[in-house]
Amino acid sequence: MILGRYVARRFLRSFLLVLASFWGILFLVGLVEEVRKLDAEASFGRAVLLSLLNIPETLYTIMPLIMLLAAVVLFLNLARSSELVVMRASGRSALGILVSPVLTALVLGGLLISVGNPLVSATSNRYDELRSDVGMQTTVSVGRNGVWMRQSATYKDSSGKIRTGQAVISAARANGDATTLYDVSFLILDSDSNAVRRVVADRAILETAQWRLFNAKDWPLGSSTNPERDATTSSQLTIATSLTASSIRDSFGAPSAIPLWKLPAFIKTLDAAGFSALRHRVWFEMELAQPLMMVAMVLLAASFTMRPTRFGGIGQRVLLALVSGLAVFFLRNVAQVLGDSGQIPVLLAAWAPPVIALMFSIALLLHLEDG
Numbered sequence: 001m002i003l004g005r006y007v008a009r010r011f012l013r014s015f016l017l018v019l020a021s022f023w024g025i026l027f028l029v030g031l032v033e034e035v036r037k038l039d040a041e042a043s044f045g046r047a048v049l050l051s052l053l054n055i056p057e058t059l060y061t062i063m064p065l066i067m068l069l070a071a072v073v074l075f076l077n078l079a080r081s082s083e084l085v086v087m088r089a090s091g092r093s094a095l096g097i098l099v100s101p102v103l104t105a106l107v108l109g110g111l112l113i114s115v116g117n118p119l120v121s122a123t124s125n126r127y128d129e130l131r132s133d134v135g136m137q138t139t140v141s142v143g144r145n146g147v148w149m150r151q152s153a154t155y156k157d158s159s160g161k162i163r164t165g166q167a168v169i170s171a172a173r174a175n176g177d178a179t180t181l182y183d184v185s186f187l188i189l190d191s192d193s194n195a196v197r198r199v200v201a202d203r204a205i206l207e208t209a210q211w212r213l214f215n216a217k218d219w220p221l222g223s224s225t226n227p228e229r230d231a232t233t234s235s236q237l238t239i240a241t242s243l244t245a246s247s248i249r250d251s252f253g254a255p256s257a258i259p260l261w262k263l264p265a266f267i268k269t270l271d272a273a274g275f276s277a278l279r280h281r282v283w284f285e286m287e288l289a290q291p292l293m294m295v296a297m298v299l300l301a302a303s304f305t306m307r308p309t310r311f312g313g314i315g316q317r318v319l320l321a322l323v324s325g326l327a328v329f330f331l332r333n334v335a336q337v338l339g340d341s342g343q344i345p346v347l348l349a350a351w352a353p354p355v356i357a358l359m360f361s362i363a364l365l366l367h368l369e370d371g
Contacts, residue, residue, distance in 0.1 A: 004100040015070035053127040068325035071301035109291025196222030255283035282339040285350030293354040299361035
């Protein structure tokens, strides 16, 4: 028990050291990037704040690699101080020594998804809000009442001149990528946010640089004293747009911007609105698999570096551990992409990489240490 607590403290210290090192590097890199992005009128403090808000999301993404490096640091330090030799001489097996780091990694993984995930969601949302002040805007939102969009739009003023305003689009439902809207309404606003035109239609299809509306009714709110009298109906009507299918898809934001416990309700909302929630389902399952991934990274590091230094080849073993960890990390990202595109099942995309890494590391440990 005492030995287990000692190893756990050493592992936690190594983890915090690696985490702090990455935090410092990411802060400096992010600060330079934010200073480059902001205009001359923006303050340096704003760049610092944006950099601080962007760090948690990046750290969260590379957390498996941080866990791997922390485990490498732990076992190298134990090997150099000959503590591993003493532990083995006292009758502890390799797997017995690993119980404490594995439990620590499991606890850290649980804290990661229960505390780290909401923190990352909050900071990334705040980062997006601050960045929206310099031109980034959310185009699409989904709620219980349907789908809402915003785009630039042109209209004619009272003198007949073409002006630029905004169009607020609402629809009861949509197809998977929001390029087809049903029971749709377009409300055109001028630069002072006054309604100048309203169009409703049974269906709207996004084409190149325009929406094509079917069975539409058009009210001239700004240029008529009796909009209902002057309203026109048509079987087809087009409205110019700057939206594209990719810009609409990107406007939903990353699933990481939604706290983990809110994801199931958000997935139901997307399904009810007609959107594809596949990306969010994959992300949800991958978050649940995070603790297992942390454990796999610890065992992977141990399988290469948990050996006395007298055997030599430390540099090669560390390199093999890093390459193996990067391979698992790459496999996880590839599985996520395949899961997002629907080419493999959601559970397979989320749980296969950590399970494969876990089985490989345990097999290697049994072969090298107890085989």
